[in-house]
Amino acid sequence: MTIVLRTRTLLTLTTATTLLLAGCHKKASAPPPYTAPSIAAAAAPTATITASPEAIDMGSSVVLTWRTSGATSVNIDGIGPVNLSGTQNVTPSNSTNFHLTATGDGGTAEASVRVTVRVPVAPTSGTSSNLGDTGTDAAFHAAVQDVFFDYDSSDLRPDATTNANNAAAYLNAHTGIKVLIGGYCDERGSAEYNLALGETRAGAAKTALVNAGVSASRIRVVSYGKEKQFCTEQDESCYQQNRRAQFLIDK
Amino acid sequence: MTTRSLSAPFRCALLLLGVASAAVLHAQDNVLTGTNTGADRVRIAAADFKAGSPDAAGLKRVFDTVLFSDLGNAGVFDLVSKSLQPQVQPGSPAELKLADWSGGATNASFVAFGSYGVSGGRSTVNGYVFDTHNPQYPQVLGKQYVDAADENGARTVAHKFADEIILRLGGGLPGIAESKIFYVHAAGGTKEIWAMDYDGANPHAVTHLGTISLSPRVSPDNSRVAFSSLGNDGWQIRVFSLLLNRMVTSPSGGGTNLSPAWSASGQLAYSSSRSGDPEIYVADGNGNGARRVTTSRGPDVSPTWNPKTNSQIAWVSGRTGLPQLYVMDADGAGIQRMTDGGYATSVSWSPNGQFLAFAWNRKYGPGAPGGQDIYVMDVASKRWVQLTNGVGRCDFPSWSPDGRHIAYAVGSGARAEIWTMLADGTGKHRLLGSGNDMPNWSFR
Structure with a gap:
């Protein structure tokens, strides 16, 4: 079947297509790929990096362990040049991607690991009395800011991550609050699809809160798509206003 | 060609599909929809x-x-x-x-x-x-x-x-003059499900729920309308019986439940985020026995059954970024991507199983030329033809039972109107003025 497929395809598709297809089906009938003379060939480096544990409380440390082969220099973003293999204790203050780049004669290899830092309960006087604390609406809205999204994206931007972490800190300090996350989209695009996209946006904000230590059972998610708009002007500043996950006290 | 590739490893199938699509997805003016075959009228x-x-x-x-x-x-x-x-x-x-x-x-x-x-x-x-x-x-x-x-x-x-x-x-196909169109009517901050005759006459309210209800889909026997409604438990699939003239109970799943779709044999497909991410589910006509059929991260929504075979579902997925059209078997196997880019949504499968009608913005993005228009694609060849142009944002195409007509919405939000046209893009005329959206043509 593969042969039939390729024969037909060769007749109709471009050379580029043929190359792609050949990569797909490495069978005996394909010409052997060109290989460089092996004299100077250096194996491409390999790299792995792990963190233990991958989730910590703020202030705790985490052990990074990395191994490389075929590399001449190894660099970890935020740490700098390091040994070819090794371990190191780090104490990140917020959730961090440790990205390792191994450079050798045969090229470069990359590996990364994400360390999630749970934001601690904000220290307040009389900690025990805060259990079940529901705070005030004003305090909630001062501390818990909505998060905004890029065009047709449900990924949290850096500013959105900051907002979500601040929101999580407040929610961890006021455990009596249940939160309703509303997912919103700008007016462009299709209403049905935007409801699904709004759901994905609200879900991304929920995931950020859960990773920051807020119990999932305290969070409810509703997508409003473009059914309830914050503004109706047809310009980018209004579109940005509408591309958000909104935090409300779920009463 | 693409059918053969499905037996290859999945990764390769995707690659092949991408390449094959790029090779054949050019604008075609010879998509024969049955109304433009050149036969004398x-x-x-x-x-x-x-x-x-x-x-x-x-x-x-x-x-x-x-x-x-x-x-x-x-x-x-x-x-x-x-x-x-x-x-x-x-x-x-x-x-x-x-x-x-x-x-x-x-x-x-x-x-x-x-x-x-x-x-x-x-x-x-x-x-x-x-x-x-x-x-x-x-x-x-x-x-x-x-x-x-x-x-x-x-x-x-x-x-x-x-x-x-x-x-x-007219060639042996039953006429559609007795068919109905269900749609969303917006007024006073709420959206209710309404119905009308196929020619825009006799518009009347079906639901009085006082909330936002969207995506009406009438069952193949015209006995029930399924839709998605915003309630205290979020978006749920709800069902109105046209025989009893009242809501009937349907199971409430967790998460956001959207865009129901009836198969010709009475099964329901819809989008649900009960597992955390909007995915396509298939249940029986009462909403029971729901099973998940898609598993990819990103929004999956707006399923439509192949009404000829009841064995395939086309739907819209944002798994690679902007939403695209996909087709799969009803059990989730054999996924094919149908559109090669842009922003494609709101798919409707023609009664003869041959065509997909959908809304497509081929050059999507801030400042990009063109707009969102209605297109029809031949499923087997992936050739497509554009049916609307320059009338504003078009969305929610829905095939008539005879496959000769497509109802669609022009404009969005409170400005949306419902229009109809022949499936070759001729004979466009307005059925309802502003405040009416998401038309769904009955099965018969």
């Missing part, structure tokens, strides 16, 4: 009916207007303009002179005529169709209809007579 004249009594005149005018409009809407006739017709109203075969109709400017091959009588609160309509070129045996159709002597009855009889004529002379 039958020239037919619809005579004004003869009123059986003076009090029938008002209803008769309604009947004449609706019949003329139905035959014109059908898209399969060359309908003789009223101004080219002889000034006679033959009420019975004995009063018809074929020569009046076959020659001159009228030049009709067929003539529809008859009488409209009212007695005892009932309308009695005798309708005939005669072949003007067969003087010896001219009668093609002769039927009597009885209905209530009111405007709705006059409309109903006209629709039935038109459908009979379309069935006889």
